[in-house]
Amino acid sequence: MSTITIPDILPSLKEDCMRLRKAFQGFGTDEKAIIEVLGHRDARNRAEISRCYYMLYNESLIYRLKSELSGDFQRAVILWTEDPSKRDAELAHEALKRKKDQDIWVILEIACSSSSDHLIEVRQTYCLLFHSSLEEDIESQFAQQGQLKEFLLRLVSSYRYEGDDVDEQLVKSEANSLFCAIREQQPYHEVIRVLSTRSKAHLNAIFQHYKQEYGISIIEDIECNSTDDKKLTSIIKVAICCLQSPEKHFAQVVNTSIIGFGTDEDSLTRAIVTRAEIDMKLIKEEYKNRYNRTLHDDVVGDTSGYYRDFLLTLLGDK
Amino acid sequence: MSTITIPDILPSLKEDCMRLRKAFQGFGTDEKAIIEVLGHRDARNRAEISRCYYMLYNESLIYRLKSELSGDFQRAVILWTEDPSKRDAELAHEALKRKKDQDIWVILEIACSSSSDHLIEVRQTYCLLFHSSLEEDIESQFAQQGQLKEFLLRLVSSYRYEGDDVDEQLVKSEANSLFCAIREQQPYHEVIRVLSTRSKAHLNAIFQHYKQEYGISIIEDIECNSTDDKKLTSIIKVAICCLQSPEKHFAQVVNTSIIGFGTDEDSLTRAIVTRAEIDMKLIKEEYKNRYNRTLHDDVVGDTSGYYRDFLLTLLGDK
Numbered sequence: 001m002s003t004i005t006i007p008d009i010l011p012s013l014k015e016d017c018m019r020l021r022k023a024f025q026g027f028g029t030d031e032k033a034i035i036e037v038l039g040h041r042d043a044r045n046r047a048e049i050s051r052c053y054y055m056l057y058n059e060s061l062i063y064r065l066k067s068e069l070s071g072d073f074q075r076a077v078i079l080w081t082e083d084p085s086k087r088d089a090e091l092a093h094e095a096l097k098r099k100k101d102q103d104i105w106v107i108l109e110i111a112c113s114s115s116s117d118h119l120i121e122v123r124q125t126y127c128l129l130f131h132s133s134l135e136e137d138i139e140s141q142f143a144q145q146g147q148l149k150e151f152l153l154r155l156v157s158s159y160r161y162e163g164d165d166v167d168e169q170l171v172k173s174e175a176n177s178l179f180c181a182i183r184e185q186q187p188y189h190e191v192i193r194v195l196s197t198r199s200k201a202h203l204n205a206i207f208q209h210y211k212q213e214y215g216i217s218i219i220e221d222i223e224c225n226s227t228d229d230k231k232l233t234s235i236i237k238v239a240i241c242c243l244q245s246p247e248k249h250f251a252q253v254v255n256t257s258i259i260g261f262g263t264d265e266d267s268l269t270r271a272i273v274t275r276a277e278i279d280m281k282l283i284k285e286e287y288k289n290r291y292n293r294t295l296h297d298d299v300v301g302d303t304s305g306y307y308r309d310f311l312l313t314l315l316g317d318k
Numbered sequence: 319m320s321t322i323t324i325p326d327i328l329p330s331l332k333e334d335c336m337r338l339r340k341a342f343q344g345f346g347t348d349e350k351a352i353i354e355v356l357g358h359r360d361a362r363n364r365a366e367i368s369r370c371y372y373m374l375y376n377e378s379l380i381y382r383l384k385s386e387l388s389g390d391f392q393r394a395v396i397l398w399t400e401d402p403s404k405r406d407a408e409l410a411h412e413a414l415k416r417k418k419d420q421d422i423w424v425i426l427e428i429a430c431s432s433s434s435d436h437l438i439e440v441r442q443t444y445c446l447l448f449h450s451s452l453e454e455d456i457e458s459q460f461a462q463q464g465q466l467k468e469f470l471l472r473l474v475s476s477y478r479y480e481g482d483d484v485d486e487q488l489v490k491s492e493a494n495s496l497f498c499a500i501r502e503q504q505p506y507h508e509v510i511r512v513l514s515t516r517s518k519a520h521l522n523a524i525f526q527h528y529k530q531e532y533g534i535s536i537i538e539d540i541e542c543n544s545t546d547d548k549k550l551t552s553i554i555k556v557a558i559c560c561l562q563s564p565e566k567h568f569a570q571v572v573n574t575s576i577i578g579f580g581t582d583e584d585s586l587t588r589a590i591v592t593r594a595e596i597d598m599k600l601i602k603e604e605y606k607n608r609y610n611r612t613l614h615d616d617v618v619g620d621t622s623g624y625y626r627d628f629l630l631t632l633l634g635d636k
Contacts, residue, residue, distance in 0.1 A: 116442070116445070117442070120438050120442075120477070123477040124434070124435070124438075124477065127434070127477065127478075127479040127480070127481075131479055131481055131483045132479050132517075133476070133477055133478055133479050133515060133517075134477075135475075135476060135477070135514075135515050136479070136515045136516065139511060139515050153472075154471075154475075157453075157472075157475030157476070157477075158451070158453065158475070159438070159441040159442065159445065159451055159452075159453070159475075160445075160451055161445040161449055161450050161451050161454070162445070163445075163449055165449045193457060196453075197451060197453050197454045197457050198454065199450075199451075
C-alpha cells in the first residue's frame with residue numbers, strides 16, 4: 001500500500017551517504033539530491049543510511065539536515081528521516097503542548113492507526129526524550145476535561161490483541177450494550193471502554209453488526225443521541241475512523257489542510273510522511289472517490305518548491 | 319541482589335542440555351540433576367539452555383519438564399525455566415480466572431514491581447498466548463467493581479518514565495492535592511491518577527514529602543480516612559508497597575503463605591521464583607527484621623522433598 005518508489009538496484013549505503021554529504025557541501029545545498037536519495041528509500045534503508053552516515057562522518061544526519069534545510073521542506077524531510085517512533089513521540093509532544101482541537105487528531109492517529117507494538121515504541125521513546133510518560137502529559141494537559149482525558153488516556157495506554165479471533169457472542173452482546181447506552185443518551189462510558197480495549201477485528205465486527213441490527217451506523221447513532229458534549233462526540237468519531245478505516249481519516253486530514261484560505265502544512269506533511277509507506281495508495285483512492293479530485297492535483301495546487309517536489313515523491317508522483 | 323549461585327566455570331550449553339536429557343531418561347527422573355543444572359543458571363543461561371535443548375533433541379524443555387515432574391516441584395521448576403514475560407502472562411491469566419482477593423496481588427506485583435519494559439513484554443506475550451489483551455480481561459473480570467477495575471486497568475497500562483528526574487514543585491503540589499483528597503475522604507480518584515502515571519522516583523519523593531509535611535505516612539492516612547471501601551484501600555496499600563519497596567511486599571507474601579494451617583505453595587513459589595534474581599537478598603533481610611525468623615528456616619519448616627531443595631537452591635541456601 002506504499003506509494004514510494006525504490007530503485008530496482010539500490011546504491012550501497014556508503015554511496016548514498018557520500019551523495020548526501022556532497023549535497024551538503026560547497027556553496028548552497030543540493031536539495032534535489034537529498035530528495036533523490038531519501039525520498040526513494042524505505043524506512044529500513046533510511047535508518048541504515050542514518051547509522052552509516054554517522055559512522056562515516058561523525059555527525060548526525062538529522063542535525064545536518066536541520067542546518068542545511070528550512071521551512072516546510074525541512075520539517076518534511078526530518079520527519080521522514082527520523083526513526084518512526086521518535087517522529088511520533090515528537091509529534092505527540094508538540095500536539096500536547098499546543099492542545100488545539102486539531103492536535104487531538106495527532107494523538108488519536110498514533111493511538112488508533114498504529115500497530116500495538118509501534119504504539120508501545122512511541123511511549124518508550126517519549127519517556128526517553130521528554131522524561132515523562134505520554135500518559136502523564138495527557139493527564140496534566142487535559143486535567144479539566146474529564147471524559148475526553150479518560151478517553152485519550154485509555155487509547156494511548158492500550159495494547160490490543162492483533163489477531164483475527166473474534167468471539168461472535170461477545171460482539172453481539174457488546175453491540176447491544178453500546179446500543180442501549182447510546183439510546184439512553186449515556187454513551188461515553190461504554191463507548192470508551194469498548195473502543196480502548198477491543199481488537200480491531202472485534203471492533204469491525206461490532207460496527208458491522210450494529211449497522212445490520214439497528215439500521216444505522218454507530219457513529220451516526222452517537223451523533224443523533226448525544227447532545228451534551230459535541231467535542232467528545234466528534235473525537236469519538238475520529239477515533240472510530242482511525243481504528244476502522246485510517247485511509248478515510250487521512251484523506252480528510254489532507255483535504256482539511258488544503259481547503260479554505262492558506263494551507264495547514266504541518267497537517268499535510270504529517271499525513272503524507274506518516275502514511276506514505278503504510279496506506280497511501282488507499283488514501284489516494286479514498287480522496288478521489290470522496291472529493292472528486294486527485295490528491296496529486298491538490299498538493300500541486302497548494303504547495304511549491306522543493307517541499308512540493310518532496311511530497312510528490314512520497315506520493316509516487318514524481 | 320540475586321541469591322542464586324552460578325558456578326565460576328559454566329559447563330557449555332551442550333553439556334547442560336546433555337545432563338538434563340540424561341536426567342529425563344531411563345527409569346525414574348534424576349530430580350537432583352535438574353536442580354543442579356537449572357537452579358544454578360541465570361535467566362539468560364536458562365533461555366539459552368531452552369533453545370539449545372530444542373535444537374539438539376527436537377523437543378521443548380518445558381514440555382519435557384512437565385511430563386517428568388509433578389506437584390509443587392514441577393510448578394516451581396517450570397515457572398523458573400519459562401521466559402519471564404511468558405511466566406508472568408500466565409500468572410496474570412491464572413489470577414484473573416480465580417479472581418480471589420490474594421490473586422489481585424499477582425496483578426499488582428506484575429504492574430508495580432516490574433520495569434516498564436518488562437510490563438510491556440508481559441502484555442505482548444499475554445495477547446499472543448490468550449488472544450485477548452490483559453486490559454480486556456481485567457475489564458471483563460472486574461466489570462462490577464468500578465474503582466478497583468479502574469485502578470488495576472490504569473496500573474497495568476502504565477509505561478512509567480524510569481529516570482531519576484523529579485520536579486520538586488510538582489512533588490509538593492501533588493502531595494498536597496493527595497492530602498486534600500484524602501482528608502476530604504474522597505481519595506481514590508487522585509490516588510489512582512498519581513499512582514498509575516508517575517515515575518517511581520517521583521512517587522518516592524511524594525511519599526517522603528507527605529510524611530515530612532503532614533506527619534503521617536500516606537498509607538496510614540488513607541487507612542484512617544477511608545471508611546467506604548476497605549478492599550480498595552487494602553489494594554492501594556499493596557500497590558504502594560510494590561511500587562516503593564517490593565522487598566517488603568514479597569516478605570509479606572512469603573510470610574502469609576507460610577503462617578497458619580497449611581501452606582499456600584503457589585504464593586510461596588511465585589515470590590521466590592519471580593524475585594530470586596531481582597531482590598531476594600533484600601527480601602531475606604526484610605523478613606528477618608520483620609518476623610524475627612529467617613526465611614530459610616520457615617521454608618525448611620513448611621516444605622519438603624525436591625520442592626524444598628529447589629526453593630533453597632534459589633534462596634542460595636543449598
